[in-house]
Amino acid sequence: xxxxxxxxxxxxxxxxxxxxxxxxAAVQGSAPRDAGTTMLVGAxxxxxxxxxxxxxxxxxxxxxxxxxxxGRPQVVRYALGARLGQxxxxxxxxxxxxxxxxxxxxxxxxxxxxAGGARLQRRLAAGDTASTWQTGAAACATALLGGPEDxxxxxxxxxxxxxVWVFGAGHVARALVRQLLPLGATVTWIDTRDQAFAxxxxxxxxxxxxxxxxxxxxxxxxxxxxVVMTHSHTLDFALCEAIFRRRDFAYFGLIGSHSKRASFExxxxxxxxxxxxxxxxxxxxxxxxxxxKEPSAIALAVAAELLSLHHARQLLHxxxxxxxxxxxxxxxxxx
Numbered sequence: 001x002x003x004x005x006x007x008x009x010x011x012x013x014x015x016x017x018x019x020x021x022x023x024x025a026a027v028q029g030s031a032p033r034d035a036g037t038t039m040l041v042g043a044x045x046x047x048x049x050x051x052x053x054x055x056x057x058x059x060x061x062x063x064x065x066x067x068x069x070x071g072r073p074q075v076v077r078y079a080l081g082a083r084l085g086q087x088x089x090x091x092x093x094x095x096x097x098x099x100x101x102x103x104x105x106x107x108x109x110x111x112x113x114x115a116g117g118a119r120l121q122r123r124l125a126a127g128d129t130a131s132t133w134q135t136g137a138a139a140c141a142t143a144l145l146g147g148p149e150d151x152x153x154x155x156x157x158x159x160x161x162x163x164v165w166v167f168g169a170g171h172v173a174r175a176l177v178r179q180l181l182p183l184g185a186t187v188t189w190i191d192t193r194d195q196a197f198a199x200x201x202x203x204x205x206x207x208x209x210x211x212x213x214x215x216x217x218x219x220x221x222x223x224x225x226x227v228v229m230t231h232s233h234t235l236d237f238a239l240c241e242a243i244f245r246r247r248d249f250a251y252f253g254l255i256g257s258h259s260k261r262a263s264f265e266x267x268x269x270x271x272x273x274x275x276x277x278x279x280x281x282x283x284x285x286x287x288x289x290x291x292x293k294e295p296s297a298i299a300l301a302v303a304a305e306l307l308s309l310h311h312a313r314q315l316l317h318x319x320x321x322x323x324x325x326x327x328x329x330x331x332x333x334x335x
Contacts, residue, residue, distance in 0.1 A: 003114040003158045004184055005038040008047055010111040013104035017042050020063035021097045024050055025075055025153050026144035029090030032080075035142040036155060043067060050094070055080065059094055066098045073097040073124050073131070075144065075151050093144055095124060095153050097131065114158045117221075125152035162186060162310050165220050167213055167239055168230035169196040172255065175299035176227065177205060183307055185225075190216055192235070217242040220249075223313075225306050227285070229255035240264060240281070244273055251309055253285040253302065 005021075012019050024037040032051025039056070040047040041063035050056050055078055062076065078092045099107070110133060113120060124131040126149060143154045162185045166173050169191040180187055181204055188206040190213045191197070197207050210216060213230070217239065220226070226249055228239045236254060243252050254264070261283040269275060286301025287308070 005040065005048055006107070006114055006157065007111045009040055009099070010104065010107040012040065012042060012047075013099065013101050013107050016101045018067060018101055019099050020066050021095075021099055022050060022059050022063055023095045023097075023153075023155070024092060025095040025142070026093040027090060028092075030080070031090040031092050035144075041067065055092065059096075063096060066096055070098060073126075073128055075126075075153065095144070097124060099130070103130065117158070119156065119158045122155050122157060123152065124155075126150055162225070163188070163221055163223065164225045164227060164306060165190065165216075167191070167226075167228045167235075168255075169193070169200070170229065170231060171295040172298050172302075173227075173229050174200060175295045176229075176302055179299050179303035180306070181205070183303065185306070185310075188216075188220070191230070193231075214238045214242040217246070220246075222248040223250045225249070225251040225253075225310070227251075227253045227255075227302065227306075233260075237264060237267060240268065241271065244268065244277060244280070249280075250313060251306060252281050253305070254281055254283040255285055255298075256283050258284065 009019055009021060020041040022039040022041060024031070024033055024035050027033075027035050032053065032055065033049075037050050038048055039050045039059065041060055046060055050059060058078070073096060075093055075095050078094065080090050080092060110120065113135070118135055120133055120135055122131045122133050126146070141156050144151060145154075146152055162183070164180055164185045165188045166177060167190050169189065173189070177187055177189060186206075187204075188208065189197070189202070190208045190210065192209070192211060192213060194209065196209065208216060213235065217226070226239075226243050228236050228243075230236055230239070236256075240252075240254065243249060254261070256264075261281070264281075264283070265278050268278065282305075285305065286298060287304045290297055290301035290304075292298070
């Protein structure tokens with residue numbers, strides 16, 4: 001599961017704030033969000049969302065009571081029907097965990113490990129005072145097992161890497177990076193110009209200035225989504241050659257027209273690239289149907305293309321993993 005909630009939680013704790021962590025522990029039938037979705041509830045505001053609507057309102061109210069009165073972690077069952085003011089028709093189990101600012105150091109370590117690419121699993125059970133953590137691969141993405149008195153919750157965090165390396169820092173690239181960050185992408189952003197990022201908020205982005213951006217390609221992890229959109233066709237072509245030296249990327253997109261693609265294909269074949277590998281290059285980029293030329297429109301189309309491919313890869317990965325049930329063994333947890 002994505003780890004986008006861990007760093008904000010660690011930051012709130014470091015600032016001296018107690019927080020209630022609300023997690024969708026399990027889902028049965030139709031629901032606003034999937035299992036593993038998380039919301040943070042502080043004394044004055046909330047961060048992230050478990051789907052909005054009356055469910056989120058009730059969850060926030062319940063979390064506020066825990067903030068005020070304390071208590072051990074708990075799981076609450078919600079039927080998404082007329083009584084709750086929602087028409088999804090499914091059932092959601094929410095896990096509530098009050099986390100004290102005194103735990104800031106431990107959560108800072110979890111956040112740093114995830115930022116470094118670690119895969120973690122946390123476990124929470126009835127009667128626990130806090131979750132326990134371990135490193136390494138686990139058996140499931142998210143699972144809630146047991147009943148009202150003996151439930152236990154398991155959650156994989158990290159391991160669903162979405163690394164995107166963007167070459168070029170023009171208007172489209174800037175819009176694309178803004179689109180990608182909230183989607184859970186780990187963005188590495190590379191340009192040759194000294195002032196490329198001078199007036200840009202690069203929080204959460206690995207920015208690199210280099211005279212030879214093509215030399216950076218070899219440093220990217222396997223499964224990287226490469227997006228090439230520099231200011232120079234010469235540089236674009238050098239990056240194409242460097243990317244094609246690899247055979248382990250998830251996506252390679254080159255901004256440009258059909259004529260640019262034809263020109264690059266011809267030059268790549270002349271340089272000895274096997275013709276059947278040309279299909280690994282996407283150019284033009286972006287999902288069909290968005291025809292606007294505005295940077296924000298192009299970025300939206302490209303972000304949608306990357307996200308759809310990332311989700312498809314996740315589904316294939318999950319299909320090959322052993323999984324525990326994501327529905328409670330005894331679906332009689334308290335409502």
